[in-house]
Amino acid sequence: MHFTSERRLGDGVLEREFTLGEIPGILWTPASASASAPVPLILLGQPPLGMRQMYPRLAGRALRCAAGGFAAATIELPGSGDRPREASAEQARAGMRRAVEAGEPVGDEIIDALVLPLVDQAVPEARAALDALLELPEIGGPVGYSGGVISIGVRLAAVEPRIVAAGLFAGSFVPRAVLEEARRVTIPLHVLLQWDDEGNDRQAALDLFDAFGSKEKTLQANMGGHTGVPQFAGEDAARFFARHLR
Template sequence: MHFTSEQSLDDGLLEREFTLGEIPGILWTPASASASAPVPLILLGHPPLGLRRMHPRLVDRARRSAADGFATATIELPGSGDRPRWPAIDQARAELRRAMEAGEPVSDEIVDALVLPLVDKAVPEWQAALDALLALPEIGGPVGYSGGIISIGIRLAVVEQRIAAAGLFAGSLVPRAMFEEARQVTVPLHVLLQWDDEGNDRQAALDLFDAFGSKEKSLHANMGGHTGVPQFAGDTAAQFFTRHLK
């Protein structure tokens, strides 16, 4: 891990950009974090829109987490942002847009081509980032995963023993193979579902929640579309992480 920039935000939050090989990332730490008092860590997932575009929303999430005593970090997804283009994923995204614009059902083949290669490549990168982050003296455990592509969260929760709790955003572009992996998830889960999400198959989201193997799992459904998540939903998610990471 190589830090490339550092700035202190107006609320005492320290933001440091880094690279891990070719992978860009950002780490936010609260003023309370130190080698003598390391803080828990939340990994911030995000959609494949690029870190620069997502930065304002990521900073808002980092600020809220810092107020609760958590460090947060994220990395750029493969094929997104400033990383090299990934032609196969770009083609799958084009097929997805074509099907949605034509009002056609999105086939399993399109979903598999779009999501499965991304999960296979992104999850080991998240694990490498976690190795580097936990080596920093001011960062300790336990570790949570929050948001982003739900299939990445599922895979991480299954293969990464250091993930102690996960907050996931329900989405419908979930390959059928991920349902079997969901049955292997055992960490506490907080799943957010927008009931009227225009891009989400509600029943598929409910079926996936039912498949999760965790003994402690809660589904928080709110009326409204994809961008209509109410403020209190963030408060509830923050309470979930405080309960399980502190």
């Protein structure tokens, strides 16, 4: 990990950009974080739109984390931002767009081709980022995961023992293989579902929630579309992490 820039945001939050090999990322730490008082970490997931495009929302989420006494970090997803594009992923994305524009269901073959390679690459990268971040003296764990592509969150929750709680957003396509992986997830979960999300299969989201093996799992469903998440939903998620990361 190599830090490339730093600046102070509101309330003394330190924002540092970094690279992990060829992967760019951002780390936010609250003013209270120090080697003598290390803080827990929340890994912020994001959609595959590019970290720069998502920056305002990511920074807002990070500042909310810092207000709760947590560090937050994110890394660029494979094929996003300035990272190289995969031809197979671009073909799958084009197939998905054609199906959606035609009002047709997006088939399992397209969903698998679009999501599974992303999960296979993104999860090891996220775990490598955790390796580097948890070596910093001001970050001591435990670790939470928040938002982003839900299939990545499911895989991480199933295979990464350092993640003790996850807040997931049911807003993306889920392969059947990921549905099976969900049965191995046992950590506490807070799942947000926008009931009228135009790009989400509501029944698939409910089936995924049902499949999770966690004894503690909460589904918060709110009316509205994909971008209509109410402010109090973020506040509820913050309380969830406060319960499990302190």
